[in-house]
Amino acid sequence: MGSKWRKVKVALGLNLCVYTPRNHAVADDADDDADTPPPSGRRSDAALLSPPGDWTSAPSTPASNRLRLSKSLSRSSSKKTCSICLGSIRRGDGQAIFTAECCHTFHFHCIAANVEHGSRVCPVCRAQWKEVPATRPDPPLGRARISPVDWPQINNDPFPVAHRLPPPRSNSARQTTLLNQATEPAIYNDDDPLDHKPDPAETTSSSDTKLVDHDHSAKVDVNTYTEVSSVPRSSQVDNFTVLVHIKAPVSNSGRNDSNLAMGSHTSRAPVDLVTVLDISGSMAGTKLALLKRAMGFVIQNLGPNDRLSVIAFSSTARRLFHLRKMSEAGRQLALHAVNSLVANGGTNIAEGLRKGAKIMEERREKNPVSSVILLSDGQDTYTVSNFNGNRNQPDYQMLLPLSLRPDASSGFKIPVHAFGFGADHDALSMHSISEISGGTFSFIETEGVIQDAFAQCIGGLLSVVVKDLRVEIECDHPTTRLDSMKVGSYPSHVTPDRRSGCINVGDLYADEERDFLIVTNIPIETSKSVDTPILKVKCVYNNPISKESATSEYEHVRIARTDGDARGDVSIEVDRQRNRVRAAEAMVQAQSAAENGSLSAAVEILEKMRKRLSETASAKSNDQLCVALDAELKEMQERMASRHVYEASGRAYILSGLSSHSWQRATARGDSTDGSSLVQSYQTPSMVEMVSRSQASLIGGGPDVQRLLQPGWSFGGGRQPRPR
Structure with a gap:
């Protein structure tokens, strides 16, 4: 004391x-x-x-x-x-x-x-x-x-x-x-060279190496579930739903969380990270101070083989330093550069992203994982306002450089994880930027949680175990067809004959899970077979550490056939994921109605969805995902109480929720619902550990630092929601 x-x-x-x-x-x-x-x-x-x-x-x-x-x-x-x-x-x-x-x-x-x-x-x-x-x-x-x-x-x-x-x-x-104060080079090819030799001060033990070797051979798990356990042999069923469940391998850092950021070069895939930070006049004072603190946390938790560059933008944009390895010396230089920031000027998001894209595009070498983090508390006053002279119908794609847009072949290039800060940011533009690039959109409603929001994001980026994942689906019966695939925002393709399709998932963090609903048909079974083949599923992906390609074995989907007229038991796994998809669709409809000026219609859409959820099999079984979805829909209704409330927080809250559900990835957002109901989560153990590390550092800062962490906020669907 x-x-x-x-x-x-x-x-x-x-x-x-x-x-x-x-x-x-x-x-x-x-x-x-x-x-x-x-x-x-x-x-x-x-x-x-x-x-x-x-x-x-x-x-x-x-x-x-x-x-x-x-x-x-x-x-x-x-x-x-x-x-x-x-x-x-x-x-x-x-x-x-x-x-x-x-x-x-x-x-x-x-x-x-x-x-x-x-x-x-x-x-x-x-x-x-x-x-x-x-x-x-x-x-x-x-x-x-x-x-x-x-x-x-x-x-x-x-x-x-x-x-x-x-x-x-x-x-x-x-x-x-x-x-x-310094002239920037015409070409950003001055990135630090990649030499993945162990840092003498940060090597792992032989036992850690064994764990890493084991992780290199870990496979993506593929499981499938049919909406009912059996179908009568004499029945033909259309619009039959099959759930494809994908789970990434467990990371080494999941067993030893202290290796998450500071582990050796073999414990995880190193990252190239560019942060694009708003330092316009509205960020002056507490906001900028908290942003500096959050960036300090990011810098301190990057490893010696990770590389970081920072772009600061206001009326114009400037690269504070080149793509630099976060060795001990690199961290010191980065911290000094970030601490020198001063808030002033307008908000030119497009110019900030252009410089960030330039760094990624012109670097000489590339780490296995690449990402951009964008934070802004305002609206772009240089590009969006000039879209066709019509501010009511802006083309937000113009904010995003071509090099950050999805690749036609793989569906992804470099994701931009956007963070909208406060009540005055342009949630529509930030959500569009993240959605187009394959990143997530987070709504930071309370100033004091910037660091935790960044921590959750980098907790995922520092645990990538799967690259360029593609789910391939084929019909396994001569008469079955792929009617549709419910995959959220992930790029997908079905062949013209509807006999096969694929989903481009991209990168997966350690322990991440993905659920996709495939709608097909069940033919009449004329033989005496006890089951009928429907689909077969496999995954093709790359290991970011070993750089090797891998293919999972086919997972065969079969449906049991019975001689009676009754169907088998309903699958809770399929029903709960169907509820998630339907709730997300209701959010889209409600957000569209609200943007068109009818908040009452938006509230009614959400109310109908809540009633529909309550009548499902998974809700009647007290499924925790249904409980969380109902609480989330109720929160959205409350944030549509008036036009002022919707403009201040409702729009951003809904869009961050949509981002979370469409990518099945955790986002940070204001949340006043009862945290105890938010059991189902897109958070991974690595994210949880990094957020805990952030909160511990804040608690160590004294009681007033803790007081900055205002109540009424949690991570979207967080496993460990902040007590209220």
Whole structure:
């Protein structure tokens, strides 16, 4: 408890919290061991803009108290502790020290990193500095010059100097400088080379290697279910439904979650990730601070063979750094670049995506897994508004570069996972971008959950075990035909003779499952056979680690034939997936009615679907998926209570739900339904583990960080919904 109270005192010295504990003397060193910390409240924007590891807070008080506390605590705490890293400051401990003109003291490498990104304000007293540590003198003969971004790695540097800054500039000028401080290359072929040699500091044991080898031979499981167990021999049945269930192999990281991000090069497929981040003026303050924190989490959880590049866009777009391996040095450089971001300007989503696509298209080498993450809190004001001069019927495809659109042969290229932030983002455009590219759309309703939403996404991307999966279906009887296939948003094809078809599923995360409904016919059985063959199913896919192709054995679908007139028992597995498909179709119809101005019609569509669900066999058996679907439909009805509510959250909530169901993949979205009903999930164990890791890091940030995680939000259909 003493250490927590000490951190609160340091925070008080930072002017990040200004609460005076009653009956406690805050300037005396003896109080370091006090047992009761002061109550906390919501932090200021200045606190949120400080580095993620430094956040502490308490309620605000009048300026006079703040000044008195700052002066008293800066005498006792700031001289002993660096206010940036919270590390101890001692003369002669091998770290250079910088004393500012306001008399506050910092580790030189900490304050130099801040100044390098444009800060000229004392983190303790907020005084404007005229002289700051900004440059280094020429090193002695035989010593190489060190780039400023490498300073934090130097623990013993005797060459700190001060340099006079130019007059302060406006945020707009500062933003322009940050986006134009270096000339970008004409071709983005400067990506870090792929050398998948083990990192000496991050190798796995021989037992881990055995697990990995076992995983390389793991197969995709294929199972099938018929809608009823048997059909009379004398009956011909049309519109007969067969469920095809696909399950990806279990990952090595599923057995040892600590290897998920930081495991060796053989434990999982490495990722090329480009994040396209909105830093327009509306992101200023808390939003940008939370985005930086979320990106810090992503950076820290990428492995040394993963590569990351960041695009920041406002009125224009800029690549902050090339596609860089997230080694220890790469992470430090990435963190510094992200922390330098300043919010200003308009929202040019198309330009941000164009630069992101350019990185992916022009890279010299490719990791097995590639993805783009897009986050925006606003509406595109540069491209969408110019679509045919008609804002009411925009062509959102124009926001997405050709290189990110689906490939005609495989159906997928590089998915864009879009995150709509807050009530003012354009959910229609974000959903369209993700839907066209094969990614998911998440609705981040509450600011504090950006990091958890990103964590869920990368938890999946860091666990890809199947690439380019294709499900092939053939009729196994001379008279059977494929009437239709209910596959959501996945590209599918049926041959003209309707004797065969295929579904392009693309990548699967470890332990992911997919369910497809195939509608066919059952012929009259003239022979004395006890069953009739209907279909046969197999999967063709690639292993992203071994780079080998694999084909599953045929799964034969047969239906038992009886001499009586009665059909067999109804399959709950088929019925529950049919309910999922019907609920998704009702969501589409309701969303269309709402967009056409009739919220009452939209609510009625959802109400009819809820009644229909309640009458199904799976609902009567208390199937948890039906319970979750009913709760979801009810939530959508409530978010259509008025046009204002629908515009603020209803549209985004419905579209994120549609994205989740159509791809059968977890999305993040605002949710005020009872979390206990959300048992059925598209979340995988790797996603759950990464979200837990994110929440643990937030809890470690103190009670006010936890308070940022507002109630009334959970992952769509999450296995571990946040308690309300």
